[in-house]
Amino acid sequence: MAINKIVGSAEEALAGLTDGATVLVSGFGEAGSPSTLLEAAATMGLRGLTVVSNNAGFGDKGLAALLASGAVDKMVCSYPKTIGSHVFPELYRAGKIQLELVPQGTLSERIRAAGAGVAAFYTRTGSDTPLGDSKEHRQIDGEDHILEYALAGDFALIRGAVADRWGNATYSKSARNYGPTMAAAAKVTVIEVTKVVPLGSIDPEAVVTPGILVDRVLEVTQ
Amino acid sequence: MTESRAGLSSDEMAREVALDLRDGQYVNLGIGLPQLVADHIPLEREVVLHSENGVLGVGGKAEPGFEDWDLVDAGKKPVKLVKGGSYMSHADSFGLIRGKHLDVCVMGAFQVSATGDLANWWTGEDIPGVGGAMDLAKGARSVSVLMRHVANDGALKIVDACTYPLTGRSVVRRIYTNLGIFEPAGDSVIVRGLWKGIELAQVQELTGVPLSVRGDIDLLPRPLT
Numbered sequence: 001m002a003i004n005k006i007v008g009s010a011e012e013a014l015a016g017l018t019d020g021a022t023v024l025v026s027g028f029g030e031a032g033s034p035s036t037l038l039e040a041a042a043t044m045g046l047r048g049l050t051v052v053s054n055n056a057g058f059g060d061k062g063l064a065a066l067l068a069s070g071a072v073d074k075m076v077c078s079y080p081k082t083i084g085s086h087v088f089p090e091l092y093r094a095g096k097i098q099l100e101l102v103p104q105g106t107l108s109e110r111i112r113a114a115g116a117g118v119a120a121f122y123t124r125t126g127s128d129t130p131l132g133d134s135k136e137h138r139q140i141d142g143e144d145h146i147l148e149y150a151l152a153g154d155f156a157l158i159r160g161a162v163a164d165r166w167g168n169a170t171y172s173k174s175a176r177n178y179g180p181t182m183a184a185a186a187k188v189t190v191i192e193v194t195k196v197v198p199l200g201s202i203d204p205e206a207v208v209t210p211g212i213l214v215d216r217v218l219e220v221t222q
Numbered sequence: 223m224t225e226s227r228a229g230l231s232s233d234e235m236a237r238e239v240a241l242d243l244r245d246g247q248y249v250n251l252g253i254g255l256p257q258l259v260a261d262h263i264p265l266e267r268e269v270v271l272h273s274e275n276g277v278l279g280v281g282g283k284a285e286p287g288f289e290d291w292d293l294v295d296a297g298k299k300p301v302k303l304v305k306g307g308s309y310m311s312h313a314d315s316f317g318l319i320r321g322k323h324l325d326v327c328v329m330g331a332f333q334v335s336a337t338g339d340l341a342n343w344w345t346g347e348d349i350p351g352v353g354g355a356m357d358l359a360k361g362a363r364s365v366s367v368l369m370r371h372v373a374n375d376g377a378l379k380i381v382d383a384c385t386y387p388l389t390g391r392s393v394v395r396r397i398y399t400n401l402g403i404f405e406p407a408g409d410s411v412i413v414r415g416l417w418k419g420i421e422l423a424q425v426q427e428l429t430g431v432p433l434s435v436r437g438d439i440d441l442l443p444r445p446l447t
Contacts, residue, residue: 028275028276028294028298028312029294029298030291030298031275031291031292031293031294031298032292054312078351078352078353078354079351079352079353080349080351081348081349081350081351082298082351088349089349092349093349099349099350101350101351101352102352103352103353103354103355103356103357104274104312104316104352104353104354104357105274105316105319105320105354105356105357105361106356106357108311108312108313108315108316109313109316109317109320111313112313123320124320124360124361125320125356125357125360125361126356126360127360128388128390128391129356129387129388129389129390130387130388131352131356171309172292173277173290173292173293173303173309174273174275174276174277174292174293174294174309175292176276176309176310176311177275177276177311177312178311178312178313179311180311180313181311181312181313208311
């Protein structure tokens with residue numbers, strides 16, 4: 001068995017994640033959030049992380065647990081303040097965390113660009129708003145565009161449904177969200193799934209993230 | 223002011239938006255008030271609802287007891303998927319938006335100007351959050367706003383120039399309120415509809431830009447056509 005990306009524990013899954021890393025975290029709210037990996041990361045005593053995720057955690061679990069552990073210096077996200085989130089707002093108001101606010105489509109496209117080898121791209125989104133003020137502008141086809149740079153991670157922590165030992169993976173419904181995009185954009189991609197299956201049991205037509213983009217697979221109970 | 227309420231329910235307002243959606247259109251409904259539009263789309267029209275978190279074919283709220291937290295809408299509430307519905311990644315979903323594949327987006331607003339400028343993401347206080355508003359404002363082929371005509375504190379919402387941070391410049395095509403239906407026209411807003419019992423002069427008082435009349439003004443509620 002030459003290729004086996006399946007790991008036995010969250011500790012093993014997160015080996016090499018160190019202070020100052022940029023971590024891409026999948027999920028739209030709780031849907032698709034790799035909560036097992038995040039809660040394990042919260043116990044590692046990490047500091048100085050930059051976390052890229054759509055939101056900034058809910059309640060006290062998952063991403064909120066990682067934030068509460070003091071590991072994160074900066075959030076890059078599109079919608080940090082949501083009903084049920086208290087950890088991020090408290091840190092932000094206390095000046096203990098930085099926020100880079102990015103329009104949702106620009107956020108996902110910046111991550112996609114990183115995974116696809118595109119250094120930067122021009123978009124109309126946000127060009128005439130405060131979020132576009134400090135960006136390079138260019139008129140293309142008579143419309144104002146701004147330059148947005150690719151956003152890569154040292155680690156991607158994502159949540160899937162089913163995976164095999166090669167790392168081929170599927171997702172569950174709208175929990176797919178950032179998973180396939182982030183998988184391509186990090187040096188080390190770790191996917192937690194609720195089921196590991198033998199190689200060859202996922203219909204090749206149904207593979208959403210091919211194994212080449214995945215480094216470690218962790219089976220979780222929920 | 224009492225005129226700003228006009229006794230209308232949110233559902234009555236949402237119904238007028240729904241009446242303007244056409245068979246075969248792909249539509250994104252913003253969080254909150256615009257989501258009510260889904261409940262009023264005439265049954266014989268097949269309108270496909272898109273949710274920016276990667277769902278095409280949203281089929282309304284999940285039945286109590288059948289919630290699946292892997293299947294949520296942009297408001298992170300459990301929903302159903304219609305027959306023919308599909309899932310996609312966030313990047314693909316925003317590709318649909320940015321790539322001008324959506325026919326209509328309906329959003330709420332803090333302010334809309336006579337030139338169609340939209341401000342709906344931040345009032346400048348506390349923690350900002352932008353979500354997909356800027357992508358939708360620039361990406362949808364047509365942007366409609368559904369909102370109360372006047373803010374709860376009495377501030378006018380249809381204004382000469384937005385004072386809140388912009389979401390997008392010159393993007394709004396149509397405004398649906400509890401007083402009527404309007405179209406930004408540059409130096410004025412054109413009145414396309416007025417709710418029963420509402421007079422033009424009343425609306426002018428509650429609107430920060432001149433109203434203009436071009437062609438017929440529909441009496442609201444409109445009959446189903």
